[in-house]
Amino acid sequence: MNNYLLHIQYDGTNYAGWQIQSNAMTVQQKIIDAIEILLKEKVNLIGSGRTDTGVHAFGQTANFRTEKNFDLYKFQHSLNGILPSDISIKKIEKVHETFHARFDAKSRCYIYLFTHIKSPFLERYSYLYPPIMKLDIDNLNNLSKVFLGEHDFTSFSKVNSEVKNKICFVNEIRWRRSKEFTLFYISANRFLYGMVRALVGTLLYAVEKKYDENFLLDIMEKKNRSFAKESVPAKGLFLYKVRY
Known part of the structure; x- marks a missing residue:
């Protein structure tokens, strides 16, 4: 299983925070939707932590796992092409299969x-x-x-x-x-x-x-x-x- 870590920036003005909610637009949901369009499969995106409504991020991180291998640069470019202008993937890197964006954070x-x-x-x-x-x-x-x-x-x-x-x-x-x-x-x-x-x-x-x-x-x-x-x-x- 491949494990990928995203380095993320976002303007939180238009979002009800990071974490997925059933009745509001969130950053996590937007990124998941974009990843699933590219991979054509469901993913579980694990953030380092949640930010409140209206809070921004220079350095949010999140990881997801998939069986698929892909070119990191091309995937980043495609992901940014789908995401709205107020969310940006700064970098994607492959990490150890057991890496967890939340629990491994110091x-x-x-x-x-x-x-x-x-x-x-x-x-x-x-x-x-x-x-x-x-x-x-x-x-x-x-x-x-x-x-x-x-x-x-x-x-x-x-x-x-x-x-x-x-x-x-x-x-x-x-x-x-x-x-x-x-x-x-x-x-x-x-x-x-x-x-x-x-x-x-x-x-x-x-x-x-x-x-x-x-x-x-x-x-x-x-x-x-x-x-x-x-x-x-x-x-x-x-x-x-x-x-x-």
């Missing part, structure tokens, strides 16, 4: 992009955070250290999440600011549904209200989403990279 990395000057070119891909609201990057970086390591992130997960284990290990988290942009970066072994956007929104709130790390620790200890603050909009979030 970490996932997300970025969140803020703009501070209105731009029609970035409207779909960033959160316009008013220039008058000065982001204290040093304070944001200091507060963010609270989330490093292994913690129960129940307070930052969507209430109806089907996942029972809410423990994640965050290995990197940081903020960077330039004149027109602010970038938030986070890497962890896994993420809960809605976790990154809730973390970012709560960190912004803590800095605006001049709260210290005890405010964030208290929210984590409560293990209740109602205590964390409002999530930032989905359009600024990107699945940046999956590491194996």
Whole structure:
């Protein structure tokens, strides 16, 4: 059995997230449909993880298995010809038969992009955070250290999440600011549904209200989403990279 790994980019604006749903258009469904047109057989496309409605990806990965052998470059070209313009297959590679895009992933990395000057070119891909609201990057970086390591992130997960284990290990988290942009970066072994956007929104709130790390620790200890603050909009979030 041949096993193929896809490296995928997509603009999530028009999709109800990555994962297949019975009543909505998703990225996973679009790619499966395109693969099945070319192979003329049913496939099971396994993603590294799901992204929410409206979230984008620079580096999503997914694998599928088939008995068929094909030229990787030609298949990639044909697949991109079928897929809509907001989904792109960057690369296809053959991997070990047992490789699993989700379970073999060591970490996932997300970025969140803020703009501070209105731009029609970035409207779909960033959160316009008013220039008058000065982001204290040093304070944001200091507060963010609270989330490093292994913690129960129940307070930052969507209430109806089907996942029972809410423990994640965050290995990197940081903020960077330039004149027109602010970038938030986070890497962890896994993420809960809605976790990154809730973390970012709560960190912004803590800095605006001049709260210290005890405010964030208290929210984590409560293990209740109602205590964390409002999530930032989905359009600024990107699945940046999956590491194996």
